[in-house]
Amino acid sequence: MFSDEIERLRHDNLFRHIKDRGPICPPARILINNIEYINFSSNDYLGLSNHPSIIEAANKAIEKYGLGAGASRLLSGGTELHATLEKKIAEFKGSDAALIFNSGYTANISAIPVLASEGDIIFSDELNHASIIDGCRLSKAKKVIYRHRDVEHLSELIKKEHGKRKMVITDTVFSMDGDIAPLKEISDICTQHDAILYIDDAHGTGVLGSGRGALTHFGIKPTPQIIQMGTFSKALGSYGAFIAADKNVIQWLINTARGFIYSTALPACVIAASLEALNIVQNDLSLIKNLWQNREMLFKGLMDLGFYTINSETPIIPIVVGDTNTTLKFSELLMHHNIYAPAIRPPTVKVPRIRVSVTAAHTEEDINKLLKGLRFAK
Numbered sequence: 001m002f003s004d005e006i007e008r009l010r011h012d013n014l015f016r017h018i019k020d021r022g023p024i025c026p027p028a029r030i031l032i033n034n035i036e037y038i039n040f041s042s043n044d045y046l047g048l049s050n051h052p053s054i055i056e057a058a059n060k061a062i063e064k065y066g067l068g069a070g071a072s073r074l075l076s077g078g079t080e081l082h083a084t085l086e087k088k089i090a091e092f093k094g095s096d097a098a099l100i101f102n103s104g105y106t107a108n109i110s111a112i113p114v115l116a117s118e119g120d121i122i123f124s125d126e127l128n129h130a131s132i133i134d135g136c137r138l139s140k141a142k143k144v145i146y147r148h149r150d151v152e153h154l155s156e157l158i159k160k161e162h163g164k165r166k167m168v169i170t171d172t173v174f175s176m177d178g179d180i181a182p183l184k185e186i187s188d189i190c191t192q193h194d195a196i197l198y199i200d201d202a203h204g205t206g207v208l209g210s211g212r213g214a215l216t217h218f219g220i221k222p223t224p225q226i227i228q229m230g231t232f233s234k235a236l237g238s239y240g241a242f243i244a245a246d247k248n249v250i251q252w253l254i255n256t257a258r259g260f261i262y263s264t265a266l267p268a269c270v271i272a273a274s275l276e277a278l279n280i281v282q283n284d285l286s287l288i289k290n291l292w293q294n295r296e297m298l299f300k301g302l303m304d305l306g307f308y309t310i311n312s313e314t315p316i317i318p319i320v321v322g323d324t325n326t327t328l329k330f331s332e333l334l335m336h337h338n339i340y341a342p343a344i345r346p347p348t349v350k351v352p353r354i355r356v357s358v359t360a361a362h363t364e365e366d367i368n369k370l371l372k373g374l375r376f377a378k
């Protein structure tokens with residue numbers, strides 16, 4: 001079964017396989033098959049996933065609350081830590097209330113279908129994350145796709161369409177291109193057309209706006225019409241996701257979002273880790289400063305070497321080096337230099353690329369090694 005399909009994937013250089021890693025390594029390193037690489041593949045932008053006080057917080061929570069949550073949140077799976085994290089993340093995001101979801105994927109596929117349903121219209125950026133696309137597919141609303149970051153196109157389309165409710169959905173930082181949605185213009189369009197704005201701030205949280213995310217970055221005040229989704233799994237180095245929004249929206253999600261209702265709650269240790277990570281991000285801005293300094297150093301080096309990086313504006317930097325085969329070879333060559341920077345291929349993206357993500361944990365030497373490896377592989 002499926003052998004022809006698998007053979008076709010192999011033939012087209014699109015076969016994926018899992019590379020599991022070994023135990024914790026020094027910062028920004030990854031151990032694969034007992035070889036240590038400098039890791040440029042992680043969304044752990046602030047290097048928090050191995051932070052001692054976060055690990056300690058998780059360990060303490062296991063001792064206090066046990067490991068598995070044992071049930072969904074609406075039954076008995078939640079702890080007082082869940083409620084505390086929701087309160088803190090809502091404050092951090094400047095919104096009324098928040099709700100924790102088990103992952104960013106779950107948040108999008110659970111919330112979008114109940115925020116826009118039959119008779120409604122969703123306007124979605126063509127490069128939105130797969131979880132948004134799947135959330136839109138599950139919704140009975142009409143879907144209208146606008147060209148990537150093209151506010152004129154969005155404006156044209158939103159004028160034409162008439163439905164009960166309109167909702168515009170966009171990634172804030174696009175996960176594969178590393179560019180940023182023009183949120184100011186998008187939010188103005190939403191205000192003009194009385195549309196809900198749903199933002200996926202998975203890669204903006206902890207990275208933009210002193211860590212508070214894209215709204216703060218653009219100086220946009222949260223309103224009841226703005227719904228902010230974000231994750232604890234990237235810059236916060238933990239796991240899980242949240243939606244921060246108006247109280248009524250949160251009540252509605254608690255009562256209707258299937259991925260929230262019908263799934264076991266996140267364990268308390270994960271919640272304790274997210275709480276500690278949030279505490280660190282709020283109190284130590286030096287990590288975000290390092291992240292952006294590293295990003296600028298790498299980006300300048302890439303420009304000096306003449307690499308094409310699409311429109312990257314953030315620590316996510318796509319490097320376009322050729323077709324799928326060339327990109328795979330490039331990534332393999334980098335591995336010979338002990339650099340782990342994976343090739344991203346269709347169908348995840350249309351244009352194959354090496355997706356580099358630089359973090360606060362990289363050193364100047366790490367970045368120079370990457371640049372050297374890239375110069376050699378070119």
Ligand SMILES: Cc1ncc(COP(=O)(O)O)c(C=O)c1O
Nearest residue numbers: 103104105129131175202231233
């Ligand atoms: C923009 C965006 N949204 C959602 C997700 C899903 O988040 P999670 O990994 O927590 O499921 C990702 C993860 O890759 C993402 O990049």
